[in-house]
Amino acid sequence: SSIPVQLRSPPVLGKAASQRFLERCESWLLGRVDSIVCSAGLSNYVSERVPGVRVREWAFPAHERAPDHEGAVLRRTHGIPEDAPVLVYAGNFEAYQGLEAFLDALPAVALEVPDVRLVLVGGEGDSTLSVEHRVQALGLADRVTVLPRLPRQQMPRHLALADVLVLPRAHGENLPLKYFDYLAAGRPIVASGDAVSAVGELPGW
Numbered sequence: 001s002s003i004p005v006q007l008r009s010p011p012v013l014g015k016a017a018s019q020r021f022l023e024r025c026e027s028w029l030l031g032r033v034d035s036i037v038c039s040a041g042l043s044n045y046v047s048e049r050v051p052g053v054r055v056r057e058w059a060f061p062a063h064e065r066a067p068d069h070e071g072a073v074l075r076r077t078h079g080i081p082e083d084a085p086v087l088v089y090a091g092n093f094e095a096y097q098g099l100e101a102f103l104d105a106l107p108a109v110a111l112e113v114p115d116v117r118l119v120l121v122g123g124e125g126d127s128t129l130s131v132e133h134r135v136q137a138l139g140l141a142d143r144v145t146v147l148p149r150l151p152r153q154q155m156p157r158h159l160a161l162a163d164v165l166v167l168p169r170a171h172g173e174n175l176p177l178k179y180f181d182y183l184a185a186g187r188p189i190v191a192s193g194d195a196v197s198a199v200g201e202l203p204g205w
Helices: 015-031 043-049 068-077 099-112 125-137 154-159 178-185
Strands: 033-037 054-058 088-089 119-124 144-148 164-167 188-191
Touching: 015 043, 043 054, 043 144, 054 099, 068 154, 068 164, 088 099, 088 154, 099 125, 119 125, 119 154, 125 144, 154 178, 164 178
Parallel strands: 033 054, 088 119, 088 164, 119 144, 164 188
Antiparallel strands: none
């Protein structure tokens, strides 16, 4: 992925001067390699910075879909009612993922779907604390389950928890790699425009 793009959110590294420095560093590096493998959706970004470089997009190998009964087991484990509609987000909790805005919108969702539950998978360190504090501040503790980052092989069964998978990404140039796992899970996906803007750049999509 593009490091400057990923670091737009932090207070210092997101400032214009920092971004210009990071972009120069990235261009310097890209201009000194023979071939570049990038996340899906980033080939145009690379070609604009280093015209003529050999670039190949990487199609992420998704896991196979987990049986639905594994999701049902996890519902019981986390105390989620069997008939409750469940939204699942899987990934890191960094600011660019858009979880803050998504949590802010959840009370409005709950007005339309009173039994809705949200499961967030992938928390680490301070980003987890930030999400947990926001959940508490919004009075959502009874409908939001926050789980830590898990080994990749455990993700299919956690995606099987979902009635809907969510991808609220706030910004980014590349197609999030989790999108491939979401597709493999066979669940409806609700995603922000920033999360899927790169889909149209993929061959055959």
